[in-house]
Amino acid sequence: MTGRSNGLPSDGAWDSTLALLREGYDFIPRRCRRLHSDVFTTRLMLRRAVCISGRDAVAQFYVPGRFTRRGAMPTTTLTLLQDRGSVQTLDGEAHRQRKRLFLGLMSPQSIQRLVALADARWQARIRGWEARGGDIVLLDEVREILCGAACDWAGVPLGEGELEERTREFAAMIDGSGTAGPRNWRGQLLRRRSERWIRGLVEEVRQGRLSVPADSALQAVASHRDADGSPLPAKVAAVELINLLRPTVAVALYIVFAAHALHRNPEWRERLAGGSDAELEAFTQEVRRLYPFFPMIGGRVLQPFEWRGHRFEEGDWVLADLHGTNHDPRLWPDPEAFRPERFLPPEPPDENALVPQGGGDVRAGHRCPGEWITIALVKGALRQLCGAMRYEVPPQDLTIDLSRMPAPPQSGFILRNVRQGA
Numbered sequence: 001m002t003g004r005s006n007g008l009p010s011d012g013a014w015d016s017t018l019a020l021l022r023e024g025y026d027f028i029p030r031r032c033r034r035l036h037s038d039v040f041t042t043r044l045m046l047r048r049a050v051c052i053s054g055r056d057a058v059a060q061f062y063v064p065g066r067f068t069r070r071g072a073m074p075t076t077t078l079t080l081l082q083d084r085g086s087v088q089t090l091d092g093e094a095h096r097q098r099k100r101l102f103l104g105l106m107s108p109q110s111i112q113r114l115v116a117l118a119d120a121r122w123q124a125r126i127r128g129w130e131a132r133g134g135d136i137v138l139l140d141e142v143r144e145i146l147c148g149a150a151c152d153w154a155g156v157p158l159g160e161g162e163l164e165e166r167t168r169e170f171a172a173m174i175d176g177s178g179t180a181g182p183r184n185w186r187g188q189l190l191r192r193r194s195e196r197w198i199r200g201l202v203e204e205v206r207q208g209r210l211s212v213p214a215d216s217a218l219q220a221v222a223s224h225r226d227a228d229g230s231p232l233p234a235k236v237a238a239v240e241l242i243n244l245l246r247p248t249v250a251v252a253l254y255i256v257f258a259a260h261a262l263h264r265n266p267e268w269r270e271r272l273a274g275g276s277d278a279e280l281e282a283f284t285q286e287v288r289r290l291y292p293f294f295p296m297i298g299g300r301v302l303q304p305f306e307w308r309g310h311r312f313e314e315g316d317w318v319l320a321d322l323h324g325t326n327h328d329p330r331l332w333p334d335p336e337a338f339r340p341e342r343f344l345p346p347e348p349p350d351e352n353a354l355v356p357q358g359g360g361d362v363r364a365g366h367r368c369p370g371e372w373i374t375i376a377l378v379k380g381a382l383r384q385l386c387g388a389m390r391y392e393v394p395p396q397d398l399t400i401d402l403s404r405m406p407a408p409p410q411s412g413f414i415l416r417n418v419r420q421g422a
């Protein structure tokens with residue numbers, strides 16, 4: 001069924017919430033194909049939504065100041081991911097000033113330090129896996145590697161035996177974010193624990209009872225001043241520190257996808273073992289383009305504008321299709337094929353075409369400030385997988401269920417008989 005609403009093509013359904021849950025990543029692309037349009041209206045949770053897809057759509061969505069993220073995401077997702085009071089919920093000067101806090105932590109040296117901390121943990125784990133023998137679940141192991149490295153990097157102390165518990169909390173927030181059911185409730189429960197923990201650390205730093213390196217994220221968050229000159233309330237400081245730690249743990253999903261891509265394209269193993277930085281980067285970019293992460297991002301119009309003959313009014317709810325844009329055949333010929341060569345020779349990809357972490361300019365808008373960290377950690381992991389260890393991939397369920405968000409391979413990616421060396 002199709003129709004028109006306010007002059008725009010419409011998917012014609014009374015409400016499409018169930019279809020969105022069923023179709024997941026393919027919900028917007030499928031309707032764009034059917035309606036031969038990059039823009040259409042639908043109803044989700046009984047609310048009118050305008051869905052937009054493709055490079056031009058993303059460019060419109062990321063014009064600075066045009067959209068707010070407030071009121072644009074289900075509360076169940078918001079409270080597990082960015083949360084109230086976070087940088088993502090701010091606009092204008094308040095947003096720019098808070099964003100500086102994040103961007104200030106993303107210097108090449110700072111990212112290098114994080115990668116070196118992760119490398120050391122990979123090395124220790126590889127020795128442990130070899131000594132233990134048998135099978136490991138890569139997703140679980142890499143989450144712990146990254147949680148440990150991110151806490152060291154951020155100046156967050158972890159007590160004896162605490163790594164497993166904290167990793168579980170961050171993993172639950174990630175796993176629960178795409179649903180409103182029991183996985184979400186578990187995430188909310190564990191998130192409250194993390195918040196109490198991090199809030200306590202912020203307060204200790206502020207009271208001088210815990211000293212951490214001056215250039216650490218914990219110190220930066222504890223002493224940050226907002227646009228009005230005031231320090232962050234302890235609760236918001238905790239939210240922002242979690243906004244650095246949780247997504248760093250989430251990079252484990254891309255690392256598992258990279259292992260999956262290596263398994264399916266074994267000719268790349270040797271190429272990458274050679275260690276060419278350009279090839280590592282190209283492989284990583286293709287993993288970020290092809291594999292599913294955030295299907296879409298929501299915003300509400302702040303400044304009315306016209307696009308494709310349609311007027312977007314203040315308050316309109318718009319969903320920009322990230323996954324579909326990464327798979328748009330106009331931008332990416334044969335889009336379902338895994339072809340790192342697309343990114344060779346290395347040129348910075350178009351900022352609104354490769355958009356797994358949002359589009360536009362990172363300083364001016366809401367684009368993810370963690371992209372450099374993500375790319376560096378995946379490249380570091382590929383160096384380990386191809387150059388520092390051998391392993392078998394036993395038969396297992398590698399299905400990636402595109403109706404689920406996030407969508408790791410069902411098995412979590414099992415490795416067998418890990419040994420050191422290339």
Ligand code: HEM
Nearest residue numbers: 087088244247248250251293294357358365366368370373
């Ligand atoms: C695991 C891979 C990651 C993915 C797929 C991802 C994806 C995204 C997306 C789609 C957005 C929303 C952009 C928007 O609102 O338009 C975002 C925002 C954000 N991400 Fe990431 N991200 C990742 C890793 C990271 C990392 C490693 C960090 C920090 C260390 C990070 C911190 C943030 C923050 C603070 C924001 C809010 C930015 C703002 O509103 O200005 N993310 N991310």
